[in-house]
Amino acid sequence: GQNIDQPTEMTATEGAIVQINCTYQTSGFNGLFWYQQHAGEAPTFLSYNVLDGLEEKGRFSSFLSRSKGYSYLLLKELQMKDSASYLCAPGDSNYQLIWGAGTKLIIKP
């Protein structure tokens, strides 16, 4: 079957670094997306990985290991506005996204 596993909730301190892990099992694989969703708002695209390795985009980086079925999102220099849910979504053989339930990240001053 298809399964996505990511922590339900994480807490971090403003200015620190946090890593949100995601493990997945899908029927086929066509890249992995990370989305950010603030409470009451639309999910917004953060990153896309299709090859193994690290993709860096400003304060956010995303890593993929296809052989391990594993990805992480790394957030540096945390700001209060980074408090949100982070959704991991690999694409299956039909290019349909399989969504995790999301990780709620709480940033404390």
Add this chain to the structure above:
Amino acid sequence: ETGVTQTPRHLVMGMTNKKSLKCEQHLGHNAMYWYKQSAKKPLELMFVYNFKEQTENNSVPSRFSPECPNSSHLFLHLHTLQPEDSALYLCASSQEVGGANVLTFGAGSRLTVL
């Protein structure tokens, strides 16, 4: 504003009511989607339209009826809903960017069924 507009933002309806959710995208995308988002659950894909043609119906009950009159507009008609259908309904559109099919979501319609 993401370029995908959903109305209404909030809707309360009884189980015997008929209502519709509307989605409009101003991004020139050719694919549009309906998702259901319940608290602490993964996003559930409901319907996909490509160039106005329905390409995916994820075993959605017939009390949900989609309509896509053109590639910019998408509706979700609701009839005889159940309380467990209360959720956030998200519309999205997509285009391929660098080999990735990136979704742009609307802010959602929060539905409460009494």
